[in-house]
Amino acid sequence: MTTLMETFQRQGFVFAVYMLGNADDAADAVQDGLSAAWNHRDVVRSAHDPTAWFFRVLRNKCVDRLRERSKRRTEELFDAADQRASDGESDAARRELAEALRVELSKLDPVHREMLVLRDVQGMSYAQIADVLSIPAGTVMSRLHRARMTLRDRLKGAL
Amino acid sequence: MSACEHIEALLSGYLDGELTQQDRQRVDVHLDDCASCRQAFEQLQRIQSGLGSMPHPEPTEQQRSRMMGVMLTKTSRGVGWLLAIGGAALLIGMGVYEFVTDESINLWVKIGNGAVAVAALLIGGSVLVERLRDRKTDRYKDVER
Ligand SMILES: [Zn+2]
Numbered sequence: 001m002t003t004l005m006e007t008f009q010r011q012g013f014v015f016a017v018y019m020l021g022n023a024d025d026a027a028d029a030v031q032d033g034l035s036a037a038w039n040h041r042d043v044v045r046s047a048h049d050p051t052a053w054f055f056r057v058l059r060n061k062c063v064d065r066l067r068e069r070s071k072r073r074t075e076e077l078f079d080a081a082d083q084r085a086s087d088g089e090s091d092a093a094r095r096e097l098a099e100a101l102r103v104e105l106s107k108l109d110p111v112h113r114e115m116l117v118l119r120d121v122q123g124m125s126y127a128q129i130a131d132v133l134s135i136p137a138g139t140v141m142s143r144l145h146r147a148r149m150t151l152r153d154r155l156k157g158a159l
Numbered sequence: 160m161s162a163c164e165h166i167e168a169l170l171s172g173y174l175d176g177e178l179t180q181q182d183r184q185r186v187d188v189h190l191d192d193c194a195s196c197r198q199a200f201e202q203l204q205r206i207q208s209g210l211g212s213m214p215h216p217e218p219t220e221q222q223r224s225r226m227m228g229v230m231l232t233k234t235s236r237g238v239g240w241l242l243a244i245g246g247a248a249l250l251i252g253m254g255v256y257e258f259v260t261d262e263s264i265n266l267w268v269k270i271g272n273g274a275v276a277v278a279a280l281l282i283g284g285s286v287l288v289e290r291l292r293d294r295k296t297d298r299y300k301d302v303e304r
Contacts, residue, residue: 002230009218009226017216027222035229094209101209119175120210126177145171152202159202 001041008034008054011122018117019062021106029065033058052131059132066110100158104151112147119144163196170200174207
């Protein structure tokens with residue numbers, strides 16, 4: 001269970017930072033999620049996909065927080081993440097795209113942002129995403145596609 | 160819906176390898192001779208690889224220990240209760256032993272005290288049993304509150 005908690009913490013933090021745009025809020029949300037997982041550890045251990053279980057809880061914690069502060073922007077993180085990304089990046093065009101992606105991702109509707117973070121940043125399968133969001137697999141495909149197309153329209157110049 | 164619109168809707172599934180074989184072949188065939196869908200696909204590819212190489216933010220040591228702390232506090236609370244109950248039981252046991260074996264205390268005083276202690280145990284015990292029964296039948300035990 002401790003190993004599982006470590007994994008939840010690591011992956012959950014990445015998701016929460018992208019969703020909430022701020023490391024402190026992300027840590028709060030993950031802490032709540034981990035606390036729920038620890039309290040229900042018997043349920044978690046016997047779940048067929050413990051990671052999906054955890055993400056389902058964490059995602060709801062994030063949605064609650066987004067709802068609470070509905071209008072605060074998500075730029076803080078994207079500044080911090082920015083510096084780290086540019087360190088190893090040599091190709092200027094790539095760097096420009098990475099920067100544009102970061103900005104546009106933060107401005108995206110959270111419903112679309114979560115799709116892109118779960119799939120493209122964290123590499124989950126459609127089935128796993130469907131499990132996390134409690135939606136049919138077919139909806140994952142169409143919603144994800146709409147998210148990517150929105151991003152594409154806004155990024156036109158950088159692509 | 161035009162052929163292109165139809166194919167365009169499948170491009171994300173195609174990119175992720177999540178299409179049925181039949182749909183995948185349809186996209187393959189279409190992309191071979193439609194430059195505009197091919198361009199759209201390449202743009203989606205660039206978005207995906209761009210997102211895939213975004214940094215994975217890591218917490219500070221302080222944030223990390225705060226997050227992982229949920230295990231520590233719960234465990235140490237359990238150990239704490241165990242120690243407290245064990246210690247109290249030991250003290251009470253010693254007190255009772257001394258009291259009972261002390262020959263300077265009148266037998267009737269011992270009997271009276273014994274009766275009070277038994278009564279307290281009975282009342283405490285019945286409350287405990289009730290609590291445990293409630294807990295067992297609490298349907299919302301596993302539901303997050
Ligand atoms: Zn076409």
